[in-house]
Amino acid sequence: MTLHIETPLIESRAMSFASGRSVWLKLDAMQPSGSFKLRGIGLACETYLARGARRFISSSGGNAGLAVAYAGRRLGVPVVVVVPETTSERAKALLELEKAEVIVQGSSWQEANAYTQSLIRESDAFLHPFDDPLLWQGHATLIDEVFHFGLKPDALVLSVGGGGLMSGVIEGLYRNGWQDIPVFAVETMGAASFHAALNAGHTVELDQITSVATSLGAKRVCEQAFDWSKKHSIQSVLVSDQSALTACERFLDDHRLLVEPACGASLAAIYEKIPELDEFNNILVVVCGGATTTIEQLRKLKLPALNSIGEKNNENPD
Numbered sequence: 602m603t604l605h606i607e608t609p610l611i612e613s614r615a616m617s618f619a620s621g622r623s624v625w626l627k628l629d630a631m632q633p634s635g636s637f638k639l640r641g642i643g644l645a646c647e648t649y650l651a652r653g654a655r656r657f658i659s660s661s662g663g664n665a666g667l668a669v670a671y672a673g674r675r676l677g678v679p680v681v682v683v684v685p686e687t688t689s690e691r692a693k694a695l696l697e698l699e700k701a702e703v704i705v706q707g708s709s710w711q712e713a714n715a716y717t718q719s720l721i722r723e724s725d726a727f728l729h730p731f732d733d734p735l736l737w738q739g740h741a742t743l744i745d746e747v748f749h750f751g752l753k754p755d756a757l758v759l760s761v762g763g764g765g766l767m768s769g770v771i772e773g774l775y776r777n778g779w780q781d782i783p784v785f786a787v788e789t790m791g792a793a794s795f796h797a798a799l800n801a802g803h804t805v806e807l808d809q810i811t812s813v814a815t816s817l818g819a820k821r822v823c824e825q826a827f828d829w830s831k832k833h834s835i836q837s838v839l840v841s842d843q844s845a846l847t848a849c850e851r852f853l854d855d856h857r858l859l860v861e862p863a864c865g866a867s868l869a870a871i872y873e874k875i876p877e878l879d880e881f882n883n884i885l886v887v888v889c890g891g892a893t894t895t896i897e898q899l900r901k902l903k904l905p906a907l908n909s910i911g912e913k914n915n916e917n918p919d
């Protein structure tokens with residue numbers, strides 16, 4: 602038994618029609634914690650528990666924190682999640698629904714995370730949102746499921762924040778003998794830390810995150826994600842916040858699932874028929890999910906006149 606579930610894999614008729622090719626969806630939005638994060642974090646929590654951890658600690662007010670909270674409740678292990686003051690009431694409420702202790706500390710994620718580190722005792726396990734080999738091993742199960750289903754896509758589209766999902770998915774490709782499938786790594790323009798690493802030839806730290814896709818807001822990707830780019834065919838794709846938001850709305854109409862802008866970024870690559878995908882006929886999109894978004898929030902974000910998006914610092918690397 603794993604903490605994550607095997608998620609549906611369906612062909613999207615609407616997206617296939619919109620893009621003129623077969624588009625398959627791995628619906629990780631349906632994980633009980635609301636995102637793919639539960640795959641890796643579930644495995645990491647089980648492993649740390651077996652190694653003697655008595656408490657799980659996270660500094661993520663987003664999907665990583667929710668996955669830790671879910672895992673802790675299921676495993677009977679107390680969870681502490683430290684979040685900055687900028688965290689939404691909804692995110693805090695969702696964490697509390699999972700019985701996590703929520704501590705609000707600091708005005709930025711950096712401050713919350715620094716405080717988190719000071720809390721960690723020897724019997725605690727700190728769960729990183731994207732930079733842990735156990736996470737990648739768990740995320741790789743997503744590809745195991747596609748493999749067992751018997752569908753071999755000729756291209757894979759996924760969103761990149763800190764690069765944990767991508768590192769795990771590529772690990773899954775290799776462990777199933779599918780290393781010939783290229784990966785399209787989608788980011789929003791204001792959160793393009795993987796794109797920046799590819800350009801620089803090494804990981805770099807962005808000055809700030811300006812995208813509404815907060816789950817993509819890691820200022821620097823993990824070394825593992827960059828290392829894969831030297832070994833595997835990975836192409837960076839950038840989309841605008843507005844494209845990601847529009848894709849979320851369209852996806853809600855097409856598939857009746859509400860996802861975050863971080864996930865909408867990958868969907869936008871299909872809806873907007875990016876030329877990079879022209880030569881592929883069977884595309885698999887990881888519908889990575891997102892639990893903290895509401896329809897009201899999506900609509901508000903879509904009205905740029907009411908928001909000075911470029912002035913915000915939306916970093917929240919989870």
Ligand SMILES: *Cc1c(COP(=O)(O)O)cnc(C)c1O
Nearest residue numbers: 664762763764765766863890919
């Ligand atoms: C965490 C997350 C991402 C980014 O994953 P990384 O492992 O940080 O690259 C994308 N979408 C959603 C919904 C997420 O929760």
